[in-house]
Amino acid sequence: MDDRPVIVVGGGPTGLTAALELAYHGVPSIVLEAGRQRGDGSRAIALHRTALLVWERLGCAEPMLEQGTVWLTRRTFFREREVHTLLMPEPSAGELPTFVNLPQYRTEDCLLRRLRATSSIDLHWEHRVVGVVQTDSGVTVEAQTPDGTVRVSGSYLLACDGARSSVRKLLALRFPGTTYPDRFLIADIRTDLPLPPEPRFFFDHPTNPRSTVLIHPQPDGVWRIDWQLGHSASVADECAPDALRRRIRGLIGELPYELVWLSDYQFHQRQLARLRHGRVFFLGDAAHLVAPFGARGLNSAIHDVENLGWKLAWAIQGRAPESLLDTYQQERWPAQRHDQRVTNATMRFMAPRTRAQRLRRGMILRLSTVSKAARRRVNSGRMSQPFTYRSSPILVRGDGWRERWPNAPRPGARVPDVACRIVAELPVRDAPVTWLRRLIGGGFLALYFAADDADALRFAAGVRAERHPGWVAVRPVLPEAPRVCGVLPAIWDHIGAIGKGFAAEPGALFLVRPDGHLAARRRRARPADVARLVAVAAGNSPTTADGG
Incomplete structure (x- = not known):
């Protein structure tokens, strides 16, 4: 080492x-x-x-x-009319x-x-x-x-x-790459806005015509405001006290406020x-x-x-x-x-560079007030999502890769975070409810969906016989509370969330990498699969194309 x-x-x-x-x-x-x-x-x-x-x-x-x-809603407006609402799920206890x-x-x-x-x-x-x-x-x-x-x-x-x-x-x-010519002004202000804590994005706001305004909530009564200035604006002029005060007053009226931070930027x-x-x-x-x-x-x-x-x-x-x-x-x-x-x-929608792009944006925004189809084309920013890796030599192809496996995470995708219970000792009394993400990190995690205790015991014995590497934790996922010590520690899918999240039936195996992305999946796994799949996913063996 x-x-x-x-x-x-x-x-x-x-x-x-x-x-x-x-x-x-x-x-x-x-x-x-x-x-x-x-x-x-x-x-x-x-x-x-x-x-x-x-x-x-x-x-x-x-x-x-x-x-x-925490915010659960993001609203987009054309002028002062709401044209799109993005809703986030309310997190349950323990969920991020x-x-x-x-x-x-x-x-x-x-x-x-x-x-x-x-x-x-x-x-x-x-x-x-x-x-x-x-x-x-x-x-x-x-x-x-x-x-x-x-x-x-x-x-x-x-x-x-x-x-x-x-x-x-x-x-x-x-x-x-490219640097966009438009400049943007940011002000963090502390004020008591009578608004819920959620981002609001405006196209063609009356106080910033033909441009955009974004308002973001922050802790302790602070709000961030981003104004699109355009490429010909003078940042020095816009930051002058009177000009900045007019901009802020145009959004919050006569509410008292404190300027916390001021900056400007260009997009790259x-x-x-x-x-x-x-x-x-x-x-x-x-x-x-x-x-x-x-x-x-x-x-x-x-x-x-x-x-x-x-x-x-x-x-x-x-x-x-x-x-x-x-x-x-x-x-x-x-x-x-x-x-x-x-x-x-x-950026092509927010800061169109050509006459055709400007005409398209204007048409979509005007139609968005009356047309659902147009509202779907209003682009104020597609929110961040985890990426699914597709072309990587350490993603194991084979069983379940090309065939249809509806609703199951594919190799390279981030695995779902679902609630479960960890059973470390018997009898099962107060097995703690946790989230799958808390089992991921140090090494590989192999989830074997067992039909019952006997199936879990058989698979565990087979894995031990294969002498799998020590940096993979093999955990049976059981539909019922385990009754024999030999399967422990085990994951009890007490509300069926893991089975649903992985679209898994008994016999399935999912190998999760330390970064939470799926390395491999098998619909009908054998104990020998664990060591072989870990070897490929850790770069120690050539990728195989078959399922066996």
Whole structure:
């Protein structure tokens, strides 16, 4: 095992999460951040459930959920008429909400508190990376600090240093894509708006004609307002006290308010051609930039982290070959390209560049007030969703891959998070209700849907005889409470949620990766399948095409 630390460049949410993810898997790291900790500004605000479950596993999500604003409805308006409503399901007890709004500096504070309690992470502020040298066996960076220049060496380097990535520039990598000419103004204001805590998006609002306005709720009575200014606007003029006051008063009337933070930005749509360069990996904004409408920026960055984290740890610890790391490119690059396509379509609608695009948008918006079909074409941002990996050598093809398996998650998809009971001892009295996500993380999880205790015992004995690797937990899923100790620990599908979520019948097997994506599925599994499927999913064996 290589016990050298991994170098993480960047101390924002992506870099801090990467360091915590590595620590979770037993790998030390050194985090180098060019600046100091920030303490203001909403920035990346909308946290998706799939990012929250990563932070929950890392011990950070509880304060985020306590401080954040959960919203269940997102409304889109043309002028002042509502034309589309996106409804989120009400989370039940123990279930994570679909979206939580939390200012980025508070997210970072939650991560930092956890990081400071983690002995295997060494964080350095004011360390600006100015040189990168890599060999076949490691990476050395040179950083400028208030006390002079220092050199730091490690096994690998994770570039999490944002849109202006110094690592990307030092490696002289092109960052192809587009910068949209329109500028946007953001103001965080504290005021007592008589509105429910839900985002509201306006096309052609009376106070911002032919442009957009987005209002987002935040904790502690703070609201974020984004105004589209257009490409010819003077940001300095728009930020002048009188001009800004007119904009704010146009939305909130004469309510008293406090300006908390003010900024402006342009949208960029850019993506690296390759996410891995030797021992250097790019994650988050250092690798891909998307417009924020749809909340695909930070959430996608956390998906980058969870995809690479376990693979890097397993390669360093000798559980998997170094070639497993190539699947980061094969899985995350298509996911990032998908986000590019989705947000490009949004930006063509929000900020049309051609006369044809402007005419199309105007027609759709006018028709949306009377036509359901037109309302479906109003694009104020398609909200972030987990990506299904499709073309990856560590997804096991075969049984159930091409044939129809209605409602079952396919290999590469994130598995559903459903309620269940964990039975660790008999007799069954108060077996705790938990959620499937809490069983996922350290290694592979093999879910075998048993008909009864006897079936579970037979399968478990067969798996033990095959001497499966120790980094997979095989858990029987039983429709009734178990009655024999030999099947424990077991998952009791007490309300049928797991069987429904996986569309599984007795005999089915689902292999879940440490990042919560499905590696393989079998409708009629044999005990020998477990070790073979884990070997393929960990990159230790060529992908097979048959089901046996």
